[in-house]
Amino acid sequence: MATTPLLEAQNLAVRYPNGELALHNVSFTIKSPSFMAIIGPNGSGKSTLVKAALGLIKPFRGTIKVLGYDSVKQASKIRKQIRYVPQRDRIELAVPMKVKDIVLMGRLLKKLPPRIASSKDIEIARDALRQVNMDSLWNHPFPELSGGQRQRVLVARALAGEGSVLVLDEPLAGTDVESQDLIVEALGRYHRENDVSIIMITHDLNPIHTLVQDVLLLKNTVIGIGEPCSIMEPELIKKVYGPTAKIVEHSGHRYCLTRDSGFDRHD
């Protein structure tokens, strides 16, 4: 029996807020449930694709559907299913939030005002923090954490939430090795143990390429789609990341060497 696809784009074109064309002729289908990665260099339209899917940006042309719901007409239905973690630098640090406030946000955002946390919410939030080894900092001010720790808390926010699709924008950018391992491990475990899909935007496929089932390679349009190893083709990677990109094989896995930092913004 065919299930509703996780993502389905048809002839999608999206502009950046400054009017520049971010994506064009994007058509693809990803089955559900999946652990998928969207990869591509800086400015390739990865975040824009996800924002269009969540109805945060209107497509300039074409459509994108999440779980069969149209991103423009049925955005509220999509958002019931979504747990979203934006790029880390999108989180404003001027507000004195505690670690627990950030994680509870994942649950309270899906409630109605006055959004009071029940003891069950607190328990789930604590458990999510335990997954990324941050539970001891429950009462710690969020802005005082290191970049990697902040990212772990944000991933915990997604783990604590409800909804069948987790969307994470660059959760591994600028993190230390420990945080990276913890995040990858927690996401992998969560995907195995629960009936959820994970969409992860990343500039670096290497840390997660044994976990992901589908990879979408973007450079303003779809360059490649498929399993991680089929995407790790020298020709494809060079087309996207330039001639300096390399594929290295090590203990049966392919790794991709690029000079990409993973930080990009388009306001």
Added chain:
Amino acid sequence: MIDIIQVIVSSPFLQRALFAAVLVAVIAAASGTFLVFRGLSFMASGVAHAALGGTALGIFLQESGLVPWFDPILGALLFSILVAAFTGYAGESGITQKMEVAVGVSFALSMSLAVFLMYYIPPYRVPQIWGYLVGDILLLNDFDIIMLMSTAVLLGVITLMFNKEFVYVSVDMEGSVAHGMNARMYHYAMLIVSALAIALATKAVGAILVYAILVAPAAASNELVKSVRGVIFSVFLIALIAELIGLITSFVVYVSPSAIAGILAALSYILALQIRRVRERVQTEIEETSLAPEDLVETFNQSITIEQKGDHNHEH
């Protein structure tokens, strides 16, 4: 002390002033806190000056006979809502810089309009416009107090009900929208209700003091207090104390209560910065000493002694 209380009881001006001081502190706690969280402290100043422009328009419409029933306060409220809506529109994507530009532009526009209209307003009413700039908490009438109280209550209730939403909009606008919260509505609600409160507080204490009272205590508290609730409470206290000292001083010395309150509020921020700096210095000192755990020190000492032994052998 008893004398002062007797004066207060017998003077309706003072009663109103004290009551207004409490109300302005409530507005500062509810509105100033969230403006500072959003990095929009400048909006307090923008709205206060827009209120001044609106007042000028109101007086002009009245005096010219175009719209005789138009009370200047309506102009002030209208302009402040326009500034809030314009700022909100510029910042729908959650980017603070764009909102600041919008505030700056509306600030310039409404001040220019005020100066422009002043030429067509009878000179005896011009001081009323300037009154909005300086303000006098001792000259409030019952109607002012009722207006101020109703907005303070409205703002207080809305903040109590929706403080989580306001915080979420400030912390992560994109994420809030993506999770299905109507962030846009809360974004506008927060700005417009704040603007109304600021406009009425401007009439009470003047544009310059509104800026000082709304922003400085919030900025000071945000440096030192580490929870949202704590910041709100601390802003209320600082603002209230500054205003009360201002009022009391104005009895002892010949001085404007607003001026004293503004200076004290601004000083609270400078003091908070100093306290924070001292605190950080103490913290780094503690961290430095704990940076060298015992086993590391031991290894370090061992490596030195081995080196020394080596040197010793070498000399022989």
